[in-house]
Amino acid sequence: MTALEQYKIQREELIKLDRSLRRDHQVTSLSAAEAEADQIIRKIRAAEATSIWSLDYPSIPHPFPGMEFLTGREIIVKTKLFEILSRMPKGALLHAHLDGMVNVSILLKLALKYPSIHVRAPKSLTTQNIDAVAPEFLPLPKNEYPKSALGLTETSYQPNSWVPIQVAREQFHPDLGGPQGFDRWVTRALTINPSEAYGTHNTSVKIWKKFGSTFLVGGNLTRYAPILEDYIKEFFHSSIEDGISYVEPRVNFMSKTVIMADGTRVHHRELMVIYDRVIREVKEEMKRRGREGEFIGARIIYSTVRFCDNKELEWYLQDCIALKKEFPHLIAGFDLVGHEDELYPLIYYAETLLRFPAMQKEAGVEIPFIFHAGETLGDGTVADMNLYDAILMGTKRIGHGFSLVKHPELLKICKERDIAVEVCPISNEILRLTSSMLTHPLPILLNHGIHVALCSDDPSVFGNMGLTFDYFQVLVASEQTGLIQLGEMAKDSIKYSTLEAHLREEALGLWQKQWHKFLEYVIAVGKEALPSN
Numbered sequence: 001m002t003a004l005e006q007y008k009i010q011r012e013e014l015i016k017l018d019r020s021l022r023r024d025h026q027v028t029s030l031s032a033a034e035a036e037a038d039q040i041i042r043k044i045r046a047a048e049a050t051s052i053w054s055l056d057y058p059s060i061p062h063p064f065p066g067m068e069f070l071t072g073r074e075i076i077v078k079t080k081l082f083e084i085l086s087r088m089p090k091g092a093l094l095h096a097h098l099d100g101m102v103n104v105s106i107l108l109k110l111a112l113k114y115p116s117i118h119v120r121a122p123k124s125l126t127t128q129n130i131d132a133v134a135p136e137f138l139p140l141p142k143n144e145y146p147k148s149a150l151g152l153t154e155t156s157y158q159p160n161s162w163v164p165i166q167v168a169r170e171q172f173h174p175d176l177g178g179p180q181g182f183d184r185w186v187t188r189a190l191t192i193n194p195s196e197a198y199g200t201h202n203t204s205v206k207i208w209k210k211f212g213s214t215f216l217v218g219g220n221l222t223r224y225a226p227i228l229e230d231y232i233k234e235f236f237h238s239s240i241e242d243g244i245s246y247v248e249p250r251v252n253f254m255s256k257t258v259i260m261a262d263g264t265r266v267h268h269r270e271l272m273v274i275y276d277r278v279i280r281e282v283k284e285e286m287k288r289r290g291r292e293g294e295f296i297g298a299r300i301i302y303s304t305v306r307f308c309d310n311k312e313l314e315w316y317l318q319d320c321i322a323l324k325k326e327f328p329h330l331i332a333g334f335d336l337v338g339h340e341d342e343l344y345p346l347i348y349y350a351e352t353l354l355r356f357p358a359m360q361k362e363a364g365v366e367i368p369f370i371f372h373a374g375e376t377l378g379d380g381t382v383a384d385m386n387l388y389d390a391i392l393m394g395t396k397r398i399g400h401g402f403s404l405v406k407h408p409e410l411l412k413i414c415k416e417r418d419i420a421v422e423v424c425p426i427s428n429e430i431l432r433l434t435s436s437m438l439t440h441p442l443p444i445l446l447n448h449g450i451h452v453a454l455c456s457d458d459p460s461v462f463g464n465m466g467l468t469f470d471y472f473q474v475l476v477a478s479e480q481t482g483l484i485q486l487g488e489m490a491k492d493s494i495k496y497s498t499l500e501a502h503l504r505e506e507a508l509g510l511w512q513k514q515w516h517k518f519l520e521y522v523i524a525v526g527k528e529a530l531p532s533n
């Protein structure tokens with residue numbers, strides 16, 4: 001054996017050892033179909049890296065695979081890879097916020113259906129101020145409808161006076177784009193655009209200001225009971241169409257958050273009632289269409305925001321237990337949400353949170369913590385240190401865990417205690433934790449053998465509806481990650497859901513069937529797209 005041959009053997013061994021913790025390297029029995037489909041995906045990825053990503057586009061002068069999502073999106077949707085991934089069975093969606101789940105144009109259409117929805121602005125809108133002024137929406141009770149209303153763009157518009165939404169839209173001044181200008185104005189307030197993410201709001205703190213404002217603008221629409229019902233339905237259906245068969249979104253609970261048809265505010269128990277009903281309806285509908293295996297169901301991770309004090313948190317914990325007793329099949333866990341860099345850390349709530357297990361025991365219920373932690377660029381900051389508390393308090397999974405890779409001992413614990421990480425690649429990039437997918441820490445987690453579920457977080461705000469975009473960004477930003485690793489993450493999303501063992505098994509069985517069909521499809525596409533294959 002020559003020195004070079006010997007060296008090559010050593011090299012192979014080292015590579016194998018280094019990759020041995022990855023889940024895709026632990027799959028021992030790859031089926032022929034899996035191996036073939038994986039090769040096809042790799043070939044298409046390589047071909048598109050030159051045929052699509054090395055071109056210059058008028059509006060995107062220097063594209064590359066895994067680039068800033070909001071800039072690259074229009075290229076992504078033209079790729080074969082995207083088309084293929086949109087057909088992939090994704091398993092479960094484990095990290096998402098209900099308030100950010102429905103495409104804003106659909107939300108706007110829903111809002112326009114109800115004459116009770118009114119809109120106002122702090123001043124008359126002009127071409128100069130429109131980008132800096134956000135709309136405020138509110139469903140009004142009939143007796144509070146304004147007698148007459150001037151459009152928001154009239155010079156004599158009374159600041160902060162309510163205008164019926166249809167009137168506001170129809171009377172939007174042609175200089176501001178007419179009705180379509182109104183739609184653009186609302187859309188801008190409910191989404192983050194590339195010039196904000198990559199220009200004017202280029203730090204985590206600045207972009208969170210905009211991010212938070214989108215929920216304030218949308219809140220009175222999404223929490224209006226008649227809209228909420230259609231909103232949840234749309235969320236489930238659009239998830240199903242993207243290959244997601246089960247969802248576990250966080251729902252923000254703050255007392256009296258649901259607005260009834262008559263404009264009165266009620267306790268969020270009403271949301272549970274609506275959610276429960278919609279699950280049943282969607283299941284029945286899928287059954288009627290002969291597609292029942294594609295929707296296993298949905299639960300809710302009870303969440304409140306990290307600006308409440310300990311006394312309020314105590315109330316939320318009690319409230320969560322009460323809802324768990326009434327809707328045991330719906331409440332999946334408990335979490336605290338909001339910008340970790342700026343709001344209270346978990347240690348601030350430790351004394352109260354540590355009482356939660358005893359409270360549950362007394363009530364005879366079980367509600368795991370499923371904490372957001374480490375969604376930060378910090379190193380030793382309170383947000384980064386939330387990871388210690390989340391793990392010490394027994395979190396079932398970690399939401400984001402962006403800074404987890406800085407903690408060797410915590411990585412070890414995640415493996416030992418089987419704590420999966422909910423990774424939201426596009427959210428992290430738009431909220432300025434990483435400049436592109438290429439600098440995202442996901443490969444570090446995968447190479448350490450940590451279980452990961454890919455998630456979309458707030459797709460209505462970021463534009464990454466479904467899970468296909470997140471899978472796409474991950475696939476094109478790594479040479480190692482291929483179809484097998486994507487499949488492992490989809491499986492992990494089911495394994496680390498809060499579904500009970502028998503339901504999990506059932507869900508995995510259904511996923512496996514869909515996966516086989518998907519592999520056949522990929523192979524067929526391969527024959528067409530790569531005839532020399």
Ligand SMILES: O=c1[nH]cnc2c1ncn2[C@@H]1O[C@H](CO)[C@@H](O)[C@H]1O
Nearest residue numbers: 097099215252337338339372457458
């Ligand atoms: O990525 C996230 N990390 C922490 N909190 C979030 C994230 N996305 C949304 N929210 C929070 O959830 C609520 C909307 O339901 C908002 O309060 C928002 O701050």
